[in-house]
Amino acid sequence: MPFVLALALLADSPAATPAPPPRVERCGYRIVQSFPHDPSSFTQGLFWHDGHLYEATGQYGQSRVARLDLKTGKALVETPLPSDQFGEGITRWGDQIIGVTWKNGIGHRWRIRDLKPLGTFRYAGEGWGVTMVGKDLVLSDGTPQLRFLDPATMVERRRVTVRFAGRPVAMINELETIDGRIWANVWMTDFIVQIDPATGDVAAIIDLSGLHADAGARGTDGVLNGIAWDANAKRLFVTGKYWPKLYEIALANCR
Template sequence: MFVLAFALLAEPAPPPIERCGYRIVETFPHDATSFTQGLFWDEGHLYEATGHYGRSRVARLDLETGKALAQSKLPADQFGEGITRWGDQIIGVTWQGGVGNRWSIKDLKLLETFQYEGEGWGVTMVEGSLVLSDGTPELRFFDPATMAEQRRVTVRFAGRPIAMLNELETIDGQVWANVWMTDFIVRIDPATGNVVSLIDLSTLKADAGVSGTDSVLNGIAWDAEGKRLFVTGKYWPTLYEIALADCR
């Protein structure tokens, strides 16, 4: 009994989790045919990756119209997933093929492909490492130049592993992740894997006027210079600029 009690006391308690709502700042058009898989902001434009075999693409979008200014289609046997910027490249992953792609961010021309193990869901950059979600509770860290795996961290919510982490974005050193098939975004400490904040967007899908099973929240982009946070979903006709609210 004493040994058990000592062990319990020795285990660190899960960190407190902040919970936030949101308010809509502004809305923008979004292509309702886009099965949004990845999203990021860079130098005045949104970049979006979409999924489905035969319909996957990477595109540079005009914020005001939602129209593609440039795009690159993936081969028909690739199911596109997350994308992120690394230097002058866009790095993207695919769902189950173990194939990744590198495009020039200047003109979206394909530079090369690479291989990795496991599924690809979301990607983002954290302090020089490419971070990959793969549907499990783990985030995997890679050298973006060689795709050599560096480390893994298990994402935990109140001490329990949380899976289905989808699209990723890095904001102020934290990894933000859509939790697939939910209306929640979690903010993750990349050093420990602990979820430090939960963002509830449960009424945003109704505001977008979508109801299909696949029409889930997915897509986070951060304009670091303008301090703007954008979110959208699969097959949503609207892209939202939101601000966090009622955090407690």
């Protein structure tokens, strides 16, 4: 599906901005290498820290947070969520992992060292993806809006509307922060968007069409979801729900 059409279908409204929209860079990708990924994992959140991937998965009765071995895809340690909760995104805040759930309005904190629970918190609306931008925890909820919260208290500080060519973009899902920009999966598409956290404007688009087929993903749920950035080695990882592969990719053909 062409990107402009995909975003038009996902946009909440046809409202236009009065000023010319900012230029949007467009990039493809190349596969650097691939790694095994548990095909039973309904990937909801992904990040890299201190030599390992951390992954959150969804589905009732199957949701968990886990530290993964990159070379094998196996969980080295994991902690399940309550069976009545549908796990969503996770991010690191200091020595904690903060995660959210889909419709429960319940968030979790785990100690990153051993994934032991540290407590829960409440928030309004749905939880989809989370990431840290500076001192703010950023939450997506399936709408075009990103909420910026105090990670200690979960009090909202501000929010922005994600826009492409002046139009709001819904279905903003899993989040990662790379070099000051928020990278986000757009649910049910093969695209990642880079978002300016100050304005909400989409600054770049990464078209990952073809990766789904390479992974051998099947079913309507087997969509692209999961972005992790190894800041020290400058490695970018992506995967999807129920994908048997996780990829290290590099951007290509940017224009």
